[in-house]
Amino acid sequence: MKLTGSRLKLYGVLLLLVLAHVALRPRYMPSRYAPDFMLIALLFFAIRSRPGAGAVAGFLVGLLTDAVAPSGFGAGAFALTIVGFLAGWLKALVFPDNLLVNAVFVFAASWLRDALMVAASGALRGGDLGGRLLVVSPLDALSTAAAAVVALVIFRPWLRAAPAL
Amino acid sequence: MAIGAERYGSRADTAAFVVCVVLALVALALPAAVRTPVASALRRTVLLPAVAVEAEAASAREQRQSLTTLREQRDSLALAAARLPALEEENAELRALLRLRGRLQVGFATAEVLHQTGLADGLTLLLSAGRDAGVAPLAAVVAPSGLVGMIIAVDPHTSVAMAWTHPDFRVSATVVGDGVYGIVAARRGSAGGEVMELTGVPYRDALAPGTPVVTSGLGGVFPRGIPIGSVVGLLSEAAGWERTYLLRAAAPPAAVSHVLILSRSLAGDSLGAAFDTATAADTTQPPGGVVPAAPAARRARPRPARPPVPVSPGTSGPRPAGTPGPRPAGTSGPRPAGQP
Numbered sequence: 384m385k386l387t388g389s390r391l392k393l394y395g396v397l398l399l400l401v402l403a404h405v406a407l408r409p410r411y412m413p414s415r416y417a418p419d420f421m422l423i424a425l426l427f428f429a430i431r432s433r434p435g436a437g438a439v440a441g442f443l444v445g446l447l448t449d450a451v452a453p454s455g456f457g458a459g460a461f462a463l464t465i466v467g468f469l470a471g472w473l474k475a476l477v478f479p480d481n482l483l484v485n486a487v488f489v490f491a492a493s494w495l496r497d498a499l500m501v502a503a504s505g506a507l508r509g510g511d512l513g514g515r516l517l518v519v520s521p522l523d524a525l526s527t528a529a530a531a532v533v534a535l536v537i538f539r540p541w542l543r544a545a546p547a548l
Numbered sequence: 549m550a551i552g553a554e555r556y557g558s559r560a561d562t563a564a565f566v567v568c569v570v571l572a573l574v575a576l577a578l579p580a581a582v583r584t585p586v587a588s589a590l591r592r593t594v595l596l597p598a599v600a601v602e603a604e605a606a607s608a609r610e611q612r613q614s615l616t617t618l619r620e621q622r623d624s625l626a627l628a629a630a631r632l633p634a635l636e637e638e639n640a641e642l643r644a645l646l647r648l649r650g651r652l653q654v655g656f657a658t659a660e661v662l663h664q665t666g667l668a669d670g671l672t673l674l675l676s677a678g679r680d681a682g683v684a685p686l687a688a689v690v691a692p693s694g695l696v697g698m699i700i701a702v703d704p705h706t707s708v709a710m711a712w713t714h715p716d717f718r719v720s721a722t723v724v725g726d727g728v729y730g731i732v733a734a735r736r737g738s739a740g741g742e743v744m745e746l747t748g749v750p751y752r753d754a755l756a757p758g759t760p761v762v763t764s765g766l767g768g769v770f771p772r773g774i775p776i777g778s779v780v781g782l783l784s785e786a787a788g789w790e791r792t793y794l795l796r797a798a799a800p801p802a803a804v805s806h807v808l809i810l811s812r813s814l815a816g817d818s819l820g821a822a823f824d825t826a827t828a829a830d831t832t833q834p835p836g837g838v839v840p841a842a843p844a845a846r847r848a849r850p851r852p853a854r855p856p857v858p859v860s861p862g863t864s865g866p867r868p869a870g871t872p873g874p875r876p877a878g879t880s881g882p883r884p885a886g887q888p
Contacts, residue, residue, distance in 0.1 A: 406601050438561070
């Protein structure tokens with residue numbers, strides 16, 4: 384695969400998002416509702432990739448995420464595989480330049496990721512499960528969607544020209 | 549690539565998806581004994597840089613929070629330290645007041661000075677004890693260090709005291725260990741401030757600086773032996789008749805926050821023992837009696853021998869008509885309106 388300039392810019396944006404996740408988030412956003420920059424990076428990649436690449440990327444990101452929280456090892460990989468695949472599959476429906484569509488897309492993906500993770504891990508039941516899916520997950524998804532919009536506005540020139548992989 | 553192919557992907561995409569899902573389910577199904585080493589291996593290899601950066605970021609956040617906490621603690625300590633001298637001063641005053649209460653035992657009410665308006669305006673003091681506490685008009689108000697003033701108005705729960713700084717305040721005074729009497733009033737004006745003047749001291753009596761001056765008990769308002777102040781120096785003298793001395797007050801009203809209001813029944817008693825001025829209060833003969841010989845240390849210069857002189861209460865000898873000086877006996881306290 385040939386790395387063109389536009390593709391390098393895309394990878395640069397993804398790298399910045401990963402750095403934001405590991406460096407900025409723990410330092411300046413200690414809240415439990417802090418945005419998930421890794422998910423944003425995955426979605427930015429998947430939406431510009433084939434579904435298979437999105438699935439593989441989701442699996443890898445999920446596996447690494449699970450390694451940090453091994454109690455639900457595999458749940459994140461399972462959830463992000465599906466999210467990555469769906470993001471690649473739905474890319475024809477998502478207009479990369481439309482902020483509102485991107486925000487809704489990221490919100491839905493974040494909530495779906497949480498729902499799949501909770502379902503796969505089986506860690507929550509009853510009221511806890513409802514509270515997680517109806518309160519915590521939407522707030523998480525909201526902050527992640529807001530951060531995705533900001534990132535899209537900042538890096539729009541770099542992302543606009545990025546081709547599908 | 550056509551839109552249909554983009555949307556549904558190729559077989560390779562589907563295969564990759566299925567493989568990834570199966571691998572994820574396998575990971576989910578791994579027993580804890582297997583998944584823990586796998587996760588640990590990932591953290592130690594692939595995730596090592598990310599974990600290190602994240603740990604560094606978390607440490608930085610903790611340090612920032614610690615710095616904020618330390619700054620808050622430092623500010624709190626600085627604030628507490630700034631209040632410490634005032635608290636120590638109040639503590640010492642309250643301890644002295646407790647000792648005085650223990651010596652007086654009965655016949656007083658404790659009160660807090662509610663509004664101190666400063667040096668210039670501290671002529672009257674609002675006290676937190678009133679008629680319900682047994683406070684009556686003309687009751688003496690004292691602090692551990694000495695006389696503060698007297699009650700001039702009483703409400704059920706509060707009372708108003710005329711401080712000795714008030715222009716109308718007068719108190720009959722005597723010198724500790726001596727037979728010298730005079731009238732003490734506030735001295736205000738160019739050389740004023742919170743200082744007093746002792747007027748009406750006979751010309752033959754010279755007082756050395758530092759000589760303590762206490763209430764004489766004359767006039768029936770203030771008990772004997774309450775410290776008023778100490779002699780600073782000679783202010784003026786009317787040739788051949790009297791001397792006026794400048795006094796340093798024992799209890800500046802602005803510095804007093806808690807006081808004792810003495811019962812009117814104590815007006816005829818001596819509080820020399822309570823204030824450690826027993827020598828003066830109890831050995832000094834009241835006016836009308838024989839004035840004892842003065843200790844040599846109290847005399848700046850010797851007096852000629854003289855027969856016992858009956859001393860009018862509140863005065864220390866005759867003075868020419870029209871000469872400003874102490875008021876007649878029994879006039880300790882506020883002057884009637886119109887009286888100079």
